[in-house]
Amino acid sequence: MRIAVCLKQVPDPTTVEVDPLTAALDARRLLYIAGPADTAALEVALQLAGAEGHVSALCVGPPAADAVLRQALAAGAAEARRLWAPFLPLQSPAQTALLLAAALQRGETPDLVLCGARSSDHGSGQVPALLAEFLDWPVVCDVTQITVEGGLARVQRRLDRGAREELEVPLPAALAVEAGIARLRHASLTGLMRAERAAIPVSELDDLGLEPADLAFPAPTARMVTPPRPRTRPIFTPDSTRPAHERITQIITAGVTRKSGKVLEGPPEQMADVLVEFLRERGFV
């Protein structure tokens, strides 16, 4: 079975530093790695392919992204290819998906394409679906389990509130794998050395048969929506005329006093007096 895995280099969260004043990221300190969902996808691919299968890794990114592809080669991927358009700002998921689709359509078509469900930096989670759209393949997102039988993939998909959905998908298909469903294997020394020595081929637009104009997707119109200010809620302040211990009790109970009745005792005239006084105090009489 031929499987292609799409990887993305994302900043290592432990190297992310935010300037407290400007809220800007300190880009000089960032180191890049493959995201957790991507490494899970790679491991699943290697497991599904087994010894006879063929796993190829793809990555859209600058030359530094070779490190991510080398990691895939070290773990056991048979080939790796980096896709890049050097002088174009590649930003939108659609552009990434188009490059990947173009690369997948050239050469031998894989039976299965695995992606991470969402990257750990932008995390829009759109690339797998867009990629399937460009390839005109079926896609399943948020996949937590995959078994392949014949020309059919049986997958489990994560729904809300812990629910799972089981689906059957005809191959070829694109699957977006959730982070954490598999842990990438420890590369062998031979694999690591092979990966270090491998030259990573780069495909640019010409090689993929694309024009810069193909990547000019209409800019998505985004409108900043800020949640409305929450309604102000009065903060309870204790009655300043009360003694300290009572005020403290009031603060602790946040002003909530338990409803309590009062049972009067004594001769009827006295009880009537107290009752009238009580009503007068509260302005009923």
Next chain:
Amino acid sequence: MAFLSKEASLALVQRVHRLIGMKNGVTPHDAPQRRRQRSAPRPGAERFDVIVVGAGPAGSAAALVAARAGLKVLLLERGEYPGSKNVSGAAFYGSAILHELIPNWWEQAPVERHLTRRVLAFMTAETSVAIDFRTTRFAEPPYNGFSILRPRFDRWFADQAVAAGAFLLNAAVVDEVLWEDDQVVGVRVRRDEGDLRADVVIACDGANSFLAKNAGLQREFHAHEMSLGVKEVLALDEATIRERFHLYDNDGLAIEYIGAITEEVSGGGFLYTNRDSLSLGVIGQISSLAEHRRRPYELLETFKRHPSVAPLVRGGRVREYSAHIIPEAGWNMLPKLYTGGMLVAGDAAALCFVAGLYLEGINYAIQSGIAAGETAVAAHRERDFSARSLARYLERLRARYVLTDFANYRHAPGLVNSPRLQNLYPELIAGAAEQVFRVNGGPKRKLLPIALDTLRRANISPIHMLQDAWQAGRSFGW
């Protein structure tokens, strides 16, 4: 770089204690060397001319020298990239040495500031007396020293070795050396199919070298031979650093502190200026940390609160917190530096020069790395990798003044860590200085009576004084 919490730093101390075989502050006597199971490499292991373990300054220097001579060199690094595991006060005094290897290296390397000002400060709890040395002559190429940030510097240096043709492999932890007869013939990496063969293995795997011990070249350490350094990097903007430390442009400053900075613990403090940050830290002898039940981060906090340090670090934001062990005993803990098929260099060979006045290691690491590289090249020329052939490593180390320096200063670590030098003498110097400078309406006394008075009040026996004077003379004087 990893950010260590205070709990983590305590855990690190405990781990260090375990590592060096110390229980509850009591050091064990030399355990008899176990005869280790020696394994041979599996057939089919890839072969190199030289394998260098550890891509620090020593390892990269050795790999660079060997690769330039056309050998097939493999440089193994434990971390994700060279320098990722490194902690250093990051004052590098080996500029001239590196210049010999890479001419005008400072033009391309990630250096912070060239050090033109050195301060040696004696501290008591409230006072400090300092010798402040400053020269513009250290601001001219090839410079005397630089402050550097090790993660960046080590990465650059390893890249030079790679450019010369060495093959760098990151994330490779070496588990043991492999033997055939009595000859080291390779290493085993902690991965599947991890055996590698080499004619010469150069161990540059840092303080507490696992490889040197594994090969039976180094004994277990005593707690008093090792120190724990904890370091912080504080971010501070460039202009503030220049003003605060009276520096021009890219000049830099290195301060070494002796005395009450580490309280009753033997050790010292340091502060170096980087381009837009400060590296500062304290170093404490592990045995005395354990004896006085002090945690290193407490010492660092005390250090930062000291009246002569606090204004220097004010407003600095902590960028990194890290800790590392430092082999301090110098000459007395040097391992056997070679055996058939193997050489030891850098901190792995305990080539760390800690002697009060001096706090140097990177320069000796590079010197020994070069010497090891050259020895490997010479051995390849003659196709002789026996212990006898590699013994010429020692001659090279002597020719580079590495072994001679350590031999000459062999008494210094003991003296520097003695309680009188650590606490009493700084106290006396500071006390006397205070009497000289204080004006309180009394008679102005001359220096000799002040000195005699100070000594009398210190209650130190003349014999001890003489002993220390002799020790100091023997360590630093002649």
